[in-house]
Amino acid sequence: MQSVxxxxxxxxxxxxxxxGRAEVLxxxxxxxxxxxxxxxxxxxxxxxxxxxxCVVGVQKISGGTVTxxxxxxxxxxxxxxxxxxxxxxxxxxxxxxxxxxxxFARVLDAPASDVDRVIDETGLxxxxxxxxxxxxxxxxxxxxxxxxxxxxxxLLVLDEPTVGLDPVLRSELWELFHRLADAGTSxxxxxxxxxxxxxxxxxxxxxxxxxxxxxxxxxxxxxxGAADAESAFLTVIRExxxxxxxxxxADAGHPEDGHxxxxxxxxxxx
Amino acid sequence: MSPGRTIAxxxxxxxxxxxxxxxxxxxxxxxxxxxxxxxxxFEDTQVFAQIGPAMxxxxxxxxxxxVTSITTLRERRTGTLERLLAMPLAKGDFIVGxxxxxxxxxxxxSAIAVSFAVWVxxxxxxxxIWLLFAVAVADALLGTTLGLLASAFARTEFQAVQFMxxxxxxxxxxxxxxxxxxxxxxxxxxxxxxxxxxxxIDALNAVANGTHDDGWVWVRIGxxxxxxxxAVIVGALTLRRRTA
Numbered sequence: 163m164q165s166v167x168x169x170x171x172x173x174x175x176x177x178x179x180x181x182g183r184a185e186v187l188x189x190x191x192x193x194x195x196x197x198x199x200x201x202x203x204x205x206x207x208x209x210x211x212x213x214x215x216c217v218v219g220v221q222k223i224s225g226g227t228v229t230x231x232x233x234x235x236x237x238x239x240x241x242x243x244x245x246x247x248x249x250x251x252x253x254x255x256x257x258x259x260x261x262x263x264x265x266f267a268r269v270l271d272a273p274a275s276d277v278d279r280v281i282d283e284t285g286l287x288x289x290x291x292x293x294x295x296x297x298x299x300x301x302x303x304x305x306x307x308x309x310x311x312x313x314x315x316x317l318l319v320l321d322e323p324t325v326g327l328d329p330v331l332r333s334e335l336w337e338l339f340h341r342l343a344d345a346g347t348s349x350x351x352x353x354x355x356x357x358x359x360x361x362x363x364x365x366x367x368x369x370x371x372x373x374x375x376x377x378x379x380x381x382x383x384x385x386x387g388a389a390d391a392e393s394a395f396l397t398v399i400r401e402x403x404x405x406x407x408x409x410x411x412a413d414a415g416h417p418e419d420g421h422x423x424x425x426x427x428x429x430x431x432x
Numbered sequence: 433m434s435p436g437r438t439i440a441x442x443x444x445x446x447x448x449x450x451x452x453x454x455x456x457x458x459x460x461x462x463x464x465x466x467x468x469x470x471x472x473x474f475e476d477t478q479v480f481a482q483i484g485p486a487m488x489x490x491x492x493x494x495x496x497x498x499v500t501s502i503t504t505l506r507e508r509r510t511g512t513l514e515r516l517l518a519m520p521l522a523k524g525d526f527i528v529g530x531x532x533x534x535x536x537x538x539x540x541x542s543a544i545a546v547s548f549a550v551w552v553x554x555x556x557x558x559x560x561i562w563l564l565f566a567v568a569v570a571d572a573l574l575g576t577t578l579g580l581l582a583s584a585f586a587r588t589e590f591q592a593v594q595f596m597x598x599x600x601x602x603x604x605x606x607x608x609x610x611x612x613x614x615x616x617x618x619x620x621x622x623x624x625x626x627x628x629x630x631x632x633i634d635a636l637n638a639v640a641n642g643t644h645d646d647g648w649v650w651v652r653i654g655x656x657x658x659x660x661x662x663a664v665i666v667g668a669l670t671l672r673r674r675t676a
Contacts (some may be wrong), residue, residue, distance in 0.1 A: 220517065222675060242519075242520050253510075256451045265440060265441075265444040269441075269520065271520070307490030339478060
């Protein structure tokens, strides 16, 4: 039993979230394995950010449980073990890159040497002494990512970390994500860019607050017979909407590959 | 809470302001300029001698309230507050860190305002100028911590800004600047007697006119101190790690 718990980074069961009068997540159930890059894909407004906020423990939830690294999401002990990058680069524009990172390192009790390490990892060496506000949007996002890498957290929750980056940088960041995963870090990365899907070890497709597929990229493509993630996503949606063979539809994203960790999230929610 | 994180937060806030010299200038000089303006308006009358001490209470209080609530509001809007609260930062570290940083600025600001009122505008002080300074600093700190409280209570930016008229203006109206509190209807007089700015104004008047001894003034400073500590505690308690 312990080994099962150890293998799971994020365990969400029956998660319901209301924002204002609207229900954003409707009894969401999913699991994300440790030590992998798990991609959370879905269009804008599908609930990706809300789900990530739940995982980090900054979102008020109306029902269900979120367990992260074996503890309830948001519990004080997790605050050092989980790194979080919001969609907006949440760093201080009126501090230099290094000053930002030095402050966050002190809050995290991370060693001072971490500042140079994360500057290096995110390729910000040339900008280290510049005011963060004077940087481009993509560079600011990387400062935000660098802050999340401080203290080497076990789980990184990254909300659209590659938005607005040029292809070379984007590719470098994905390489960094995989290096981190190889070293044992779990990553939960959201994106609305479908072509990033294939870079993930595992995919969760989110639509209207429901998980409509939970699979490896290869598994998803095979199950749908689609050529790329975008059309696989479309196939899954169409199958659900036409309601053809409810069992088949629910399983569309879940071929019975022995190593899948996700639970049935598609068919039985709401 | 941890002293290290509190100090780190205060240092970070001061570092941010250091990168913005114009803000430092405005923060330190505007209250003095306003006091000078009031003195000028009433140049050939006795009015400034009467209301001058109250102006030392008023302008730094308002400026510090605004600056502090806007700064913490910005922290909320840019997502840095959410990031910090997802880190091992205690809510008290955040609030006290801010109070320390802006308290230090308030100290310098008060020193300039008091010096300006006394030596440039010719405000007569019967009592100790140090005591006047002590009240002014407590008053500026009060503005800071009430600003923190307001922005901790607020759920949105709009709410935070609305707290300025809601929390500050009644204190000015009931503080006895426009009409002595003794002449107000009983209910308003009693409310006014419990509001902190009233005590700052009373204490500054007492020092300026030499109407009370130092002990009486220190009791007023103690009253301000209680409000300051209370605002910090309530502010830290109302800050939410989880938001809708």
